[in-house]
């Protein structure tokens with residue numbers, strides 16, 4: 268473990284991410300990344316990301332497939348009864364609230380954006396149930412626009428590594444923009460989600476098996492394996 272408080276350089280952060288990527292090898296992708304790779308459809312990525320909040324990956328994938336088997340376009344989903352959307356995405360967490368928001372998002376995209384998901388964070392976060400995390404994931408995976416999606420894993424690991432000293436995901440996003448080369452902005456989410464699920468877990472991370480243990484300041488880590 269390094270105790271230095273030296274600011275992380277873009278060269279260092281890229282090297283650490285390369286090592287994490289190499290350690291992960293050919294892992295199954297997180298659910299929304301899988302949807303992105305298989306569909307290349309920003310609308311499906313947006314809806315899948317909304318479903319994924321507080322929901323396990325396998326539930327998200329199945330729920331997305333059931334919903335899009337019923338209706339594929341924003342116009343068609345907006346025409347579904349809210350109850351039908353809720354039944355399709357059950358047992359995703361908060362499925363009734365999500366069903367309401369999904370129908371409304373589909374209506375707005377259909378009526379106000381001619382069926383195309385908007386391509387700016389400002390327009391995306393104006394949609395119901397869409398925050399910066401979802402907006403940035405859609406921009407990155409849906410449109411290839413460099414944007415950092417900071418979820419709970421990215422926020423936790425960036426702080427443990429000592430890359431940032433932040434209390435909120437929004438602050439982490441702003442801090443990461445300064446120390447991550449732009450070519451890693453999209454990939455960092457997928458890499459740290461998988462690393463956070465398998466190695467740098469919320470409780471008692473597996474530091475003894477971590478490929479970047481020598482570069483990690485382990486900030487706030489009191490129990491480790």
Ligand code: SF4
Pocket residue numbers: 424427428466467468472473474477478479480481483484485488491
């Ligand atoms: S597992 Fe341990 S060493 Fe690896 S990134 Fe997390 S806190 Fe750092």
